[in-house]
Amino acid sequence: MPQNKRIINVLILMSILFISLIGYLTYFELFMKADIISSAYNRRQWQRETGTLRGTIFDSTGIAIAKSEIKGERQERIYPYGPLYSHVVGYNSTSYGKSLLEAKFNNDLLNINPLNPVLDLKDRLLGKPSVGNNLILTIDHGLQAYAADLLGNRSGAVVVLKPKTGEILAMVSKPDYDPNRQSLEENWNQLVEAEDDPLLPRATQGLYVPGSTFKVAISLMAVEKGWKTRTFEDTGTVVIDGKPISNSGNKAYGTLDLTHALAVSSNVVFSQIGVGLGQDNLKKLAKNVGIGRKIPFDLPVSSSRFDYQTMSKTDQAAVGMGQGKILVTPLHMALITAGIANNGVVMQPFIVDRVVSPQGTILKDREPEELFRIAPPDIAGQVKEMMQEVVVSGTGKNARIWGVNVAGKTGTAQNELSRSTADKEHAWFIGFAPAEDPQIAVAVILAYSGSTGGGQAAPIARELMVDWLKKLGML
Structure with a gap:
């Protein structure tokens, strides 16, 4: 009997190994073969x-x-x-x-x-x-x-x-x-x-603090909450949970509604909005605009990050200004910008339009498709109008184009280097044009440049928008 038991155990072990081998070969055939064949190291x-x-x-x-x-x-x-x-x-x-x-x-x-x-x-x-x-x-x-x-x-x-x-x-x-x-x-x-x-x-793979460009995302939820006409007092500094928060250059802007707070990029106002929205709404907003989401694309893309489990009031204030533990790729900021331009709909980005045989036959052809929605059309439309004011009278004046309505937002982002070294801030600009019929959306970041988004990044975006609109015969 002991001998028979050992034989049975050996047979069971061999059966397990055989089934495992069959399982692996099946998995390889169904899921791994194509990747192995096309591997650059094959x-x-x-x-x-x-x-x-x-x-x-x-x-x-x-x-x-x-x-x-x-x-x-x-x-x-x-x-x-x-x-x-x-x-x-x-x-x-x-x-x-x-x-x-x-x-x-x-x-x-x-x-x-x-x-x-x-x-x-x-x-x-x-x-x-x-x-x-x-x-x-x-x-x-x-x-x-x-x-x-x-x-x-x-x-x-x-x-x-x-x-x-x-x-x-x-x-x-x-x-x-x-x-x-x-x-x-x-x-x-x-x-x-x-x-x-x-x-x-x-x-596509660089991750950066978005700074004040993220205020357009904050504005989406603030408008949704009905805060567009609410007024805020900006005395240049506000203390939140014992931490003083100031505007750039310690400027005080007085009484501001949401539109003008975005135009001048008031940290005082948007830090309070962040606290007013609270942890749950901020997490929901991050999800709404695709942070943490895998973006399908023809090239590898790093997922943007919102690294909070729980948020203190100072965390909420930081996120309201686009600071704190938020990291985004330039592609992602371009998609958020394009989503606002496109009435709240973010289209899936693509860079390969067609695969064509040597004889000219189209083998693969891409069609535009919706990726996700960041806001209802009416909410996106209101933020679009607010972004136009940024360019008309606010920090984005260097993106103005004669005869064209431009919508945009500047950003000057503190980062891991700027906290200890002077003149290392990121300079951002996001924008699109024409605002009423967007043909082009742009995201520009100058990393660790120490310059402002309005001073250095906005002119780059402006020139690119001008160049494209000229090609379209719109200028």
């Missing part, structure tokens, strides 16, 4: 790439921004505009793998069908041309280049999109790098070890 991908001319990536006007050329016996990926698209297209390197669009759309660019490798092999055996598919982006090359020029050598990011569709028109992060093979290989160690992290796509 050496078979490079074997396939040596026999396939990698597809070209074009901007929306047909300009090639990444292409492959045969040099001797070697295929080389060429980036004609060097650093300009390094944080959009990424790199394609036999030494360091692939990143961003080069990684995400690798199968398309190599014309690989990971779900049907037999069909893929059959096409190759039949002698069909080994040429990858092409990507057509939503990016406008001229606007992209202009955004990069305006940002210059300053650390930060610019995101420009169409509010009604979610199409990305320009996306620039600085510092950047040259993704071409020779430069990448010569500078790789320096790029990896650099303190300013030039490999980081700040527009």
Whole structure:
């Protein structure tokens, strides 16, 4: 009997192992295979790439921004505009793998069908041309280049999109790098070890305190609560739970309604609004505007953060001003801005418009789709009017465009460096135009610049809006 019991135990163990193996293989086949096949570190991908001319990536006007050329016996990926698209297209390197669009759309660019490798092999055996598919982006090359020029050598990011569709028109992060093979290989160690992290796509993965730009989100809930006509006394300073809070330059603005408090960016008023809304409403607001939400996009996106379990009154006051434990990506602030412009509807952002075969057949085509709603149309409309006043008479005057109604909001954000070092604040501007029929939404951040959003970021946004509206024949 003991011998039989041992045999039974062995059989049970073998059955468990067999079932586990079958389970793993099933899981691999259903959920992991496509990712493994398309992984940038899969050496078979490079074997396939040596026999396939990698597809070209074009901007929306047909300009090639990444292409492959045969040099001797070697295929080389060429980036004609060097650093300009390094944080959009990424790199394609036999030494360091692939990143961003080069990684995400690798199968398309190599014309690989990971779900049907037999069909893929059959096409190759039949002698069909080994040429990858092409990507057509939503990016406008001229606007992209202009955004990069305006940002210059300053650390930060610019995101420009169409509010009604979610199409990305320009996306620039600085510092950047040259993704071409020779430069990448010569500078790789320096790029990896650099303190300013030039490999980081700040527009989509950089997390920053939003500062006063977040006051537009606070305004959405304040308007919803019926506080638009409420008046506040701004004496320049207010004490909340023992902590004094002051306006920039200790300015006192007197009696203000919500519209004018937003226009002058009153910390005194918005800190009190934060306390008035309270913990539960502030958490609800953060959720409403997508903080903590995973944003589906063609590139990796960091989730914005609202790191509060419980909130003291000083925490609530800080959030009312856009300070405290809030971190957002520039893309996310652009989406919030676009949501207000688009009557409360945030459209899903996208940067790859079409995947096209070498023969010109459209294989994949993107259609605009709603991502989420940040506010009812009437509430968004009222905040839109308030944001226009920011540009007409408030801190956003440097974003004014003659003959066009511009809506916007400035921000000067304290951060982990500015608390101990002078002149390290983030400078922000968010805005859209024309206010009555928005064609463009912009988010600009100058990280650790020590400047004000109205002084440095607003003029950049203005120039980009002017450039796009001219292309549309609206100026």
